[in-house]
Amino acid sequence: MKDINLIKQPLTLRFSSYFFLIFWCIVAAFPIFWISVISVKLPLDAFNSNALNVIFGPGTLSQGKGLSFIDISVGLAVILFTAKLTTGWLGRKVNQYSPKGYVGVGWIIGSMTFGISFIVVFFAIMPSILSVLNEYTGLLGNNIIGFSTEHYSTVWFERDFINNFKNSLLVTTGVVTISLTFGTLAGYGLARSGSNLAFWILIIALVFRALPHSVLVTGYLPFFINSAEILRPIFGDAAPTFYGMPWATVAVLVAINQPFTIWMLRSFFQSIPAELDEAARVDGCSHFQAFRRVIMPVMWPGVITTGLFSFLLAYNDFLVTSMLLEAQNTTMVPAIASMFNMETTTTDQVVAVAAAVSIIAPLFFLVMFFQRQIVSGLTAGAVKG
Amino acid sequence: MNQKTFFAFIGPSVLMMVLFIALPLATVLKQSFYQTQSVYETLEVETCSPTFTGQVCVKEIKTIPIIGNNGKVITQTNYVGLSNYQNVLEFPRVIAAFANNSWHEFMLIDFWKALRFTLTFTLITLPLVLFFGLLIALCINNVAKSIRGPVIFVSLLPMIITPVIGALAIRWLFIGDGILTSFLEWWLVKDISMFAQAWTIEFMMTFYRVWHVAPFAAIVFYAGLQTVNKDTIESAIIDGASRWQKLRYVIIPHLMPLIIFVTLIHLMDAYRVFEEVVGFSSQAHVISLQWLTYDFLTADLMGNRSIGRASASSMLTMIGITLLLIPVLRGVWNDYKGKRL
Numbered sequence: 139m140k141d142i143n144l145i146k147q148p149l150t151l152r153f154s155s156y157f158f159l160i161f162w163c164i165v166a167a168f169p170i171f172w173i174s175v176i177s178v179k180l181p182l183d184a185f186n187s188n189a190l191n192v193i194f195g196p197g198t199l200s201q202g203k204g205l206s207f208i209d210i211s212v213g214l215a216v217i218l219f220t221a222k223l224t225t226g227w228l229g230r231k232v233n234q235y236s237p238k239g240y241v242g243v244g245w246i247i248g249s250m251t252f253g254i255s256f257i258v259v260f261f262a263i264m265p266s267i268l269s270v271l272n273e274y275t276g277l278l279g280n281n282i283i284g285f286s287t288e289h290y291s292t293v294w295f296e297r298d299f300i301n302n303f304k305n306s307l308l309v310t311t312g313v314v315t316i317s318l319t320f321g322t323l324a325g326y327g328l329a330r331s332g333s334n335l336a337f338w339i340l341i342i343a344l345v346f347r348a349l350p351h352s353v354l355v356t357g358y359l360p361f362f363i364n365s366a367e368i369l370r371p372i373f374g375d376a377a378p379t380f381y382g383m384p385w386a387t388v389a390v391l392v393a394i395n396q397p398f399t400i401w402m403l404r405s406f407f408q409s410i411p412a413e414l415d416e417a418a419r420v421d422g423c424s425h426f427q428a429f430r431r432v433i434m435p436v437m438w439p440g441v442i443t444t445g446l447f448s449f450l451l452a453y454n455d456f457l458v459t460s461m462l463l464e465a466q467n468t469t470m471v472p473a474i475a476s477m478f479n480m481e482t483t484t485t486d487q488v489v490a491v492a493a494a495v496s497i498i499a500p501l502f503f504l505v506m507f508f509q510r511q512i513v514s515g516l517t518a519g520a521v522k523g
Numbered sequence: 524m525n526q527k528t529f530f531a532f533i534g535p536s537v538l539m540m541v542l543f544i545a546l547p548l549a550t551v552l553k554q555s556f557y558q559t560q561s562v563y564e565t566l567e568v569e570t571c572s573p574t575f576t577g578q579v580c581v582k583e584i585k586t587i588p589i590i591g592n593n594g595k596v597i598t599q600t601n602y603v604g605l606s607n608y609q610n611v612l613e614f615p616r617v618i619a620a621f622a623n624n625s626w627h628e629f630m631l632i633d634f635w636k637a638l639r640f641t642l643t644f645t646l647i648t649l650p651l652v653l654f655f656g657l658l659i660a661l662c663i664n665n666v667a668k669s670i671r672g673p674v675i676f677v678s679l680l681p682m683i684i685t686p687v688i689g690a691l692a693i694r695w696l697f698i699g700d701g702i703l704t705s706f707l708e709w710w711l712v713k714d715i716s717m718f719a720q721a722w723t724i725e726f727m728m729t730f731y732r733v734w735h736v737a738p739f740a741a742i743v744f745y746a747g748l749q750t751v752n753k754d755t756i757e758s759a760i761i762d763g764a765s766r767w768q769k770l771r772y773v774i775i776p777h778l779m780p781l782i783i784f785v786t787l788i789h790l791m792d793a794y795r796v797f798e799e800v801v802g803f804s805s806q807a808h809v810i811s812l813q814w815l816t817y818d819f820l821t822a823d824l825m826g827n828r829s830i831g832r833a834s835a836s837s838m839l840t841m842i843g844i845t846l847l848l849i850p851v852l853r854g855v856w857n858d859y860k861g862k863r864l
Contacts, residue, residue, distance in 0.1 A: 151766075155665035162659055163677045165734065169692035170680055172702075176695065189702045320536040327532025336529070339537065341852070346544050348844050350795040352816040353837040357547025359820055360554065360830050393543030400536060425528045454685040456798055457813070461820060471685055475801060491695065494688045505679045509672075512679060516739060517746035 170498070177492040178285050181484035184491070194283055205285040206272050216264060220256055224507055228252055245442060249507050253500075289485075289492035299473065299493060305384045306453060306469040312388035313452035314445050317399045320392075322441060325403025326429060330412060340404070343397035351394055351457045358390055362462055382464040390462065391452050398451075399444055402515065406440025407433070443515035446508055453501075470497050555834035558603045564589050607835035634836065637815045638843070644729065644811070645793040645847070651733045652789055653782060656740025661770075663741070664748045675742065682738040690802025693731045721808040728799040728809070736792070740785045747781045748774070787851050794844050812840045 175193060176184045183191055205213075228248060236244025293299045328336050361368065362380040369377035380386035410433065418428040453471075460472035474497065477490040505512065563586045571580040613632050620629035630636050659678065663671055681689060696703045697717040708715050717723045751774060759773050775782075797813040800806060806814065819833035 152665060155662040158658070159662050159666060159670075159674055162662075163674060166681050166738070167677050169689070169696060169734075170684065173692045173695060185701070188705075192702065320539055324533045324536030327529050331529045333529070336533075339533065341855075343540070344852075345845075345848075346540065348791040348794075348848055349544070349548075350797075350813050350816075350837075350840050350844065352795075352797070352813045352820070352833075353551060353841055354544065354547050356554070356816060356820060356830070356833045356837045357550040359828070361550070389543060393539065396536060396540055396544075426531075429532075450683055454687075456685075456687045456801060457817060461817065471687055474691075475687065490691075494691055498684055498688055501683050501685070502680070505676060505683060509676055509679065512683070513675060513742055513746075516742045 173491050174495050176488065177289060177495040178287065179488070180286055180288075181488050184488045185484060205283045208271055209268050209285075210283065212264065212268060212271075213260075216260060221506060224252070228507075245438075253503060289489050290496065292489050293493045293496060297477070297489070297493075299470070299496065302468060302470045302473040305463070305467065306471075308384050309388055309391065309459065309469055310449055310452040312385060313391045313395060314448045316388065316392045317395045317448045318441055318445055321396065321399035321403050321444065322437065324400045326407050326433065328400060328404045329407035330415070340401065343400055347397040347401075349394075351455075354390065354394060355458055355461050359461065362386065381462060382467060384463065384467075384469070387459055387462045388452075390458050391455060394458070395448050395451050399448060402444045402447065403440060406437065406444070409440075410436060439511065439514070442508070443511045446504070446511060447515060449504075450501075551834045551837050554830055555607050555838050556602060556604060557600050558607060558831040559598050559600045563587065603831070607831040608839070610832050611835045611839065633810065633815055634839070637810045637812045640725070640809050641794060641796060641812045641843075644725070644732070644796050645790060648729055648732045648736070648793050649786065649789055651729070652736045652740050653785065655733060655737040656785065657744055657778075659737060659741035660744035660748055663745050675745075678738040678741060680738075681734050682736070684735075686735065686798035687802050689735055690728075690731050690799050693727055693734070694803050697727065718803075718805075724803055724805045724809050728796075728803060728805070731799060731802075732793060732796070736789060740789075743781050743785055744778055747778045751777050783851065783854065787848070787855075790847055790851065791844070794847060812836070812843065816840060 179192065185192075232244045232248040236248075328340060359381075365380040366377045414436075415423075415425075415428040415432055418432040419425070423431065455469075456471050456475065459469045460475065463469070463472065465472075465476060470493075474490060474493045477486070477493055565584055565586050567582060568585050569580055569582050571578045573579075611634050613634065616632050617629065617635065620626075620632070630639065663674055666674075684692075695701060698704075704715055704717055717727065755773055756769065759769050764772070795813050796811045797817065800809065800811055800814040803809075806818075810818075816833050816836045819829045819836060822828050
């Protein structure tokens with residue numbers, strides 16, 4: 139009992155820890171919270187210098203666009219309920235229904251179905267039910283906070299953001315699948331080999347990870363622009379021009395990502411005891427069979443985590459995609475750059491804000507679903523280092 | 524695992540890295556010694572215009588690019604030696620600036636301006652990230668278990684947010700009469716514009732980067748704190764160590780490998796600062812090395828890209844990061860040799 143007393147913190151230290159954490163959480167969340175608030179206000183309110191006007195949006199309200207008490211409470215209830223489901227229920231269902239050894243695939247399918255059904259319920263079914271409810275509830279149904287989704291519809295339907303979204307989807311899917319396929323094999327090989335060569339490959343990969351991305355892009359750009367002429371002797375007239383092709387940027391992003399992927403997967407494989415595949419080898423498996431039958435079923439946590447980080451790299455990339463794709467046909471992040479650079483009117487600015495929020499919304503859900511995996515990924519790379 | 528299976532496992536990945544990383548690097552090195560230019564021809568053009576007194580004809584010698592059969596301007600690539608590097612480094616201007624003893628004039632040269640910002644940015648954010656990361660980690664470790672989860676959730680948000688958008692989010696707080704600018708104006712009772720001079724922009728960039736990276740450091744350190752040996756701490760307390768001494772002599776040495784890891788990752792990432800320049804649209808005041816290369820690569824109004832100069836600045840950028848990382852990598856190497864002995 140004595141040692142517990144010794145380790146116990148004095149009250150002031152405890153109190154200041156709480157105080158600092160509250161302060162940090164506000165600093166961490168405020169900019170993100172703020173752009174989401176701005177994005178649903180008309181320009182008059184969005185860039186108002188009075189913070190209360192921005193939050194409550196009197197200008198937006200006077201146009202008859204707003205949320206009532208009922209809207210807000212139902213919306214919050216749906217969000218909280220979803221959060222509750224994602225943390226426990228979804229995981230159990232996925233584990234229950236996915237076939238053995240394919241839990242990773244199960245997670246991907248499960249979270250996608252879940253995400254899509256949430257979007258349908260939240261953006262299509264809920265508003266129509268609420269509009270009926272608001273008419274019959276009198277005072278509670280009156281609008282109290284300015285709220286308008288018109289900038290979102292401008293972004294997604296008039297500015298053709300859907301096309302950018304498709305490109306992002308194509309690029310991220312490609313990057314994640316290809317990096318993981320190559321990365322798991324290499325990571326396993328490196329984890330199970332103690333040779334000097336393995337060490338040097340890892341060090342070279344580390345040096346490659348340090349490369350500024352612009353260096354690689356400088357190497358790719360001339361080839362991408364002239365690829366039709368360079369490849370003509372091999373492919374004839376069918377030789378493609380790589381510049382402006384989303385799938386060609388996949389190759390670049392996979393290459394940028396590969397050093398990180400093999401480092402991370404290696405540390406995950408090191409945490410799987412080598413006795414496991416040795417046992418399989420004694421039973422007469424070859425290395426590849428041992429990998430496929432013994433390692434693959436237990437490697438999914440590491441693969442999911444590494445996949446998450448590959449996804450983030452591809453999704454968040456600005457430099458590579460903006461340089462190698464044409465301005466009319468980019469992924470989402472470079473598309474937003476053209477929006478805020480052009481901001482001639484305040485409406486354009488708010489539209490750019492709405493686009494920004496549209497881009498980060500999936501990331502928000504990603505953290506909600508995969509918080510544990512992200513944390514374990516950050517620490518796995520570090521602790522084994 | 525024998526050599527053959529080892530190669531079978533790592534082969535695809537290594538081949539890809541050679542093809543898609545090493546080969547482009549070699550191309551960049553080669554390109555930095557070459558320059559592609561349009562081929563020009565000089566023509567004597569006679570233009571005649573009618574006047575009252577008759578035709579007046581003017582003969583001019585014009586230089587125009589030759590257009591090939593496919594309608595594109597014909598270009599040719601020549602070996603130019605180190606002239607791309609000279610164009611980037613601009614030594615005559617550097618010498619002139621030093622002769623005038625003028626730091627301001629020196630800072631007008633793009634490359635040196637970018638280098639100055641990249642290095643100060645990297646070296647200023649590093650201690651801040653380590654400090655705040657450690658502080659957040661210690662605080663999380665200090666509070667009740669039930670609120671650690673939510674705090675980590677909120678902390679992850681700045682880390683995984685798209686960098687350009689994170690920078691934009693901060694920019695929208697300050698731009699024009701943004702709420703933080705108006706708050707500062709009300710507090711300091713003077714007119715403030717955060718985007719009119721370099722140092723305020725650099726301050727916002729630094730703030731953004733610390734906000735973006737500190738959570739990563741915090742989570743790594745927090746994981747490290749879970750493995751601190753309880754017995755060592757207890758014996759330190761019994762020996763009468765103060766709270767500060769405990770931190771200084773037990774906890775920080777325990778976290779040292781993690782501190783080196785975060786330092787390594789942060790040096791790599793902060794050195795390629797780029798998204799901040801885009802997000803804060805700071806190119807008029809502040810530019811970074813990556814942005815400089817990006818700018819060379821961007822097509823100008825005529826559709827020309829200065830590939831040669833971009834390659835030269837890429838090579839210089841690469842030399843910079845190598846020099847920066849040598850001390851850290853040497854530590855890793857010594858550690859590895861130590862383990863094997």
